[in-house]
Amino acid sequence: MEKSDPEIVLEARHISKQFPGVLALDDVSLKVYAGKVNAIVGENGAGKSTLMNILSGVYPxxxxxxxxxxxxxxxSGTADAQRQGIAMIHQELNLIPYLDITQNIFLGREPLNNLGLIDHNKMKRETLDLLERLHFDESPESLINDLRPGQQQIVEIAKALSLNARVLIMDEPTSSLSEKEAGILFRLIRELLENKVGVVYITHKMDEITLLADYVTVLRDGCFIEACPLEQTSVDELVRKMVGRERKDFFTKKQRRPGKCMLEVRDLCLRDALHDGKYRLKDISFEVYSGEVLGIYGLMGAGRTDLMEALFGYYGRKLEGQVSIEGRQVQLNSTNTAVAEGLALIPEDRKSEGLILDMSIEQNTTLASLKDFLKYGLLSFKKERTKAEEMRSKLKVKSYSGQQLASQLSGGNQQKVVLSKWLLTNPKIILLDEPTRGIDIRSKNEIYELMDDLAGQGLAIVMVSSELPEILAVSDRIICLCEGRISGRFERDEFSGEALLKAALPDKA
Ligand SMILES: Nc1ncnc2c1ncn2[C@@H]1O[C@H](COP(=O)(O)OP(=O)(O)OP(=O)(O)O)[C@@H](O)[C@H]1O
Ligand SMILES: [Mg+2]
Structure with a gap:
């Protein structure tokens, strides 16, 4: 470590940014040091992404x-910023779904050969190199559409790396990565630091801050609160500064007796359409009772999302096995039947599956329950508004009105709108896939409490989470998935992070 301050590669001075109805940044300054990880923390809507969008040319x-x-x-724009050495990995994925990995990485800056034609070989070679650096085992020709959110995130990272930037901005890069993939990213960050790249790192995960950050800047409600080297502060102090008051104790679950069996799954199997004789889900059996939260833990690719989607009718008749709801056998052949049977799925990939960006908060909130707002075939706007407003305030969606467009919300607040939308469908059984991804510490607790309340009202909740502390805190029981099968079942008094991890890992001797 050098004694004097390291070189400042990028600096923002007294930045303000006004959006219609919101002052997103109010006189914010930031120093980005070369060869250091410069972390930025703050609650949902604090202004983190907006500041990064300014530094990377999105908002001129x-x-x-x-x-x-x-x-x-x-x-003048992102291309200009890239030319001058600034690259950004966006919080929301920015890839073109119907192009392949290589095309996405080189979009708009395809290398040319001697004849002035696009040099496809070079593009492919470089893509292979990048994917290898990221230990990412996918063909450069795979379409983005066929990749899971975590895999798409890796392509975003590859794309940013390919720019060989002096400053690399990462806006919640690990929110959809597995632990292993995150580990690979962290190693890569260290390589970048050796090459004097200034890394700007936004995250809601405090353990990543302690692991990675050299400097931390705190924003709150669009204002600069503090910047200092990590060793001069602590996680507790940072959280206090982010929320502007004492940190509330971590969520504690209410004890209650489970009621009747709401969902029973017997010998569920889903064949892998691409690999003959293989299964994406195999012999899955479990029950969920009224009033309880069943946690589903597993590593990326273990089949967690497949299971949620299967229960929500995505795979139609391809799904084998029996499902009963409140003791009655049902055929979950489509998402419509699933909704009619009282299921709701809050999907992992909320941007493409959950939210219509150019509709308002209100419209998005009531989208899945419109039939409840119909009177003589007409939509009751007043009723719609009242309900939407209720959810907006319950989940504390940071916004100036229910009319605000979803595209104008910060990442975390968009997630809250998707959550509201499904909660309004009055489900009996809620399937939550990574419900707090991208959500700040304070709102996480609010969501846990909401889940606990819903369980208290007799709902059955199934929650997939890859965050150990979360799943341990919220669940009544946990099942572990590994390679499409159940590899462990735990009652609350048997919960331990170690046991869960062990059950989640493949190749057990
Ligand atoms: N295009 C836009 N139009 C209007 N308002 C916007 C727009 N983009 C962001 N905002 C508002 O600016 C504020 C800051 O948002 P920003 O996305 O920077 O927050 P953030 O700190 O990145 O939060 P998160 O952790 O949820 O991603 C929010 O109130 C948001 O609603
Ligand atoms: Mg953001």
């Missing part, structure tokens, strides 16, 4: 000054 229109290596700059 703002007040204040940006300096690159001490020189004032004003990027």
């Amino acid at each position: 229109d703002y007040q204040g000054e940006v300096l690159l290596c001490g020189r004032p700059v004003r990027f």
